[in-house]
Amino acid sequence: MKRGIDVSTYQGEISWANVKADGIDFAMIKATQGRSEANTSLRNFTDSQFMANITGANRWGIRAGVYHYLTAQSVGEAMQEAEYFLSVIEPYKTIIRLWAAVDVESKYLPQNKTLLSQVVHTFCSRVQAAGYDPII
Numbered sequence: 001m002k003r004g005i006d007v008s009t010y011q012g013e014i015s016w017a018n019v020k021a022d023g024i025d026f027a028m029i030k031a032t033q034g035r036s037e038a039n040t041s042l043r044n045f046t047d048s049q050f051m052a053n054i055t056g057a058n059r060w061g062i063r064a065g066v067y068h069y070l071t072a073q074s075v076g077e078a079m080q081e082a083e084y085f086l087s088v089i090e091p092y093k094t095i096i097r098l099w100a101a102v103d104v105e106s107k108y109l110p111q112n113k114t115l116l117s118q119v120v121h122t123f124c125s126r127v128q129a130a131g132y133d134p135i136i
Helices: 016-021 050-059 075-095 113-129
Strands: 004-007 026-035 043-046 063-069 096-103
Touching: 016 050, 026 050, 026 075, 026 096, 043 075, 050 063, 050 075, 063 075, 075 096, 075 113, 096 113
Parallel strands: 004 026, 026 063, 063 096
Antiparallel strands: 026 043
């Protein structure tokens, strides 16, 4: 069995040496988010701890995947969010050894199941086309 963690700005500064010592094998690291739930005018932003987390995990030999917190309300917004996510993670492509995930839980997502499926499919298709293994 492999042990993993999910990290973002909410965990603050992480001691990756301690994470490794605790026997953690992999980390899913938040890279980006579509819109802020606290300030809806803030769109497409990078998690403030992303760079420290992705490089720290790599430095300590912890396999890393990345994720985007989806808030797209349309197929067009899903494509914009995917493009932003890809632009942020591209410099780290060689050290992303796991998935490029989409976190689907925001209150801003479409309530219509058909539209939500189209939004998620659009995002994942774009991520896959860029050479990553998408998961939800």
